[in-house]
Amino acid sequence: MGVRKKQMAERLKEERKSVAFAKLNNCPTSPRKMRLVADIIRGKKVEDSLNILKFSSKEAARRLDKLVLSAIANWQAKNEDSDVAEAGLFIKEIRVDGGSMLKRLRPAPQGRAHRIRKRSNHVTVVLGQTNNTEVN
Template identity: 75%
Template sequence: MGVRKRESAEARKAANKQVAFAKLNNCPTSPRKMRLVADMIRGAKVERALQLLKFSNKEASRKVEKLVLSAIANWEAKNEDASLEDADLFIKEIKVDSGAMLKRLRPAPQGRAHRIRKRSNHVTVVLAANDNTQSN
């Protein structure tokens, strides 16, 4: 059993060598607005995704752009010997999860109060090297 575990662990490490990720926690933007930006770049090549994010006029795109650049830097740190141009990186996965919610009260007519929910989110970006089986 020890040999089988070791072989599967080595196979997992080899697969993870081609993958890099970055995570942004507690970003003070609603998840719905962030998902619009995430859907725009999902599955795209990194160069194309950075162009889309740079010229998008949404505020959430600035934060996602920094996150993609961070994931690229993480990939470069993992693979010092490989070049970025030859790797043909693409966004394998990007997911937006709901984060903590700040609950505030806003005065309403006739002495009542309405609850305001200030939402935040967590964004995870996973980059992978294109191995010519993908057609992106």
């Protein structure tokens, strides 16, 4: 490995240690449906986003609710001495990427068949922390 590549990899590794995130891979929901819910909570405070997800009627909201709770637990594991309510956590980044597709055939008239694509997605939630330190 080259020197610059190694330095960049170590720098990215150090940055990743300070960020709390959670991933959900191969979620059996289409990415389009998951993005509808993800767009609602992007950039909101953690408490507000959990309330929005709790009262949403969409099935993708249940999965995102558990994922946000997992990201909060990951943040608490890194910052044992800090309190979640005082930290001012917010959803810094939420990405929904397409996952693998299950391809199935459905019978069609006159001996033909139509292809059905059962889509899945990968969701990544990154939490950010607002700095509430005031300088007098």
